Amino acid sequence: MLSEPLEADELVKNYLKADLHEGEAAAIAQADYKQAILLLDEEKGYKRATAMQLTVIRTANLLNLLKIAGAITSVRPYYDKLEKTGFYLKAKVRQQLLAEVGEE
Numbered sequence: 001m002l003s004e005p006l007e008a009d010e011l012v013k014n015y016l017k018a019d020l021h022e023g024e025a026a027a028i029a030q031a032d033y034k035q036a037i038l039l040l041d042e043e044k045g046y047k048r049a050t051a052m053q054l055t056v057i058r059t060a061n062l063l064n065l066l067k068i069a070g071a072i073t074s075v076r077p078y079y080d081k082l083e084k085t086g087f088y089l090k091a092k093v094r095q096q097l098l099a100e101v102g103e104e
Contacts, residue, residue, distance in 0.1 A: 009033050020045050028054065041087070060089060060097050067101045076103050 009029055016025035024045035031038035037055045039062065040046050049056045057065075059082065063075045072078070079094060089097075098104050 016048065020048060028052070059087070060093070064097055064101050074103060075101055 009032065012032055013025050013029035016028055020028070021042075024040070024042060027038060027040065028045060028049050030036070031049065031054050032052060037057060038049055039059065040049055040056050041058050046056055046058070060075075060079065063072070063078050066072045067075050076098065079089065079098075083089065095104065
């Protein structure tokens with residue numbers, strides 16, 4: 001039997017929906033409610049979550065952490081796949097992230 005989904009603080013969620021998309025607002029509100037780490041890439045939502053002093057990680061940084069931990073051997077193919085699906089990563093940022101894990 002599946003348990004009921006956790007309810008985020010609806011007041012926080014509704015406040016965040018004033019200038020964020022519904023999904024981002026819900027994710028941030030839930031992370032705030034549970035004091036959980038949040039995986040978020042969209043700039044506006046990222047800034048809001050960090051302003052709320054939440055722990056936020058971006059997808060590319062998570063991939064780098066996975067390589068450092070030895071869970072994956074290379075991040076470059078994942079970056080390539082993300083970009084093919086419309087994920088935007090500035091060339092300078094991509095280069096810096098690749099350099100951090102020795103794939104420049």
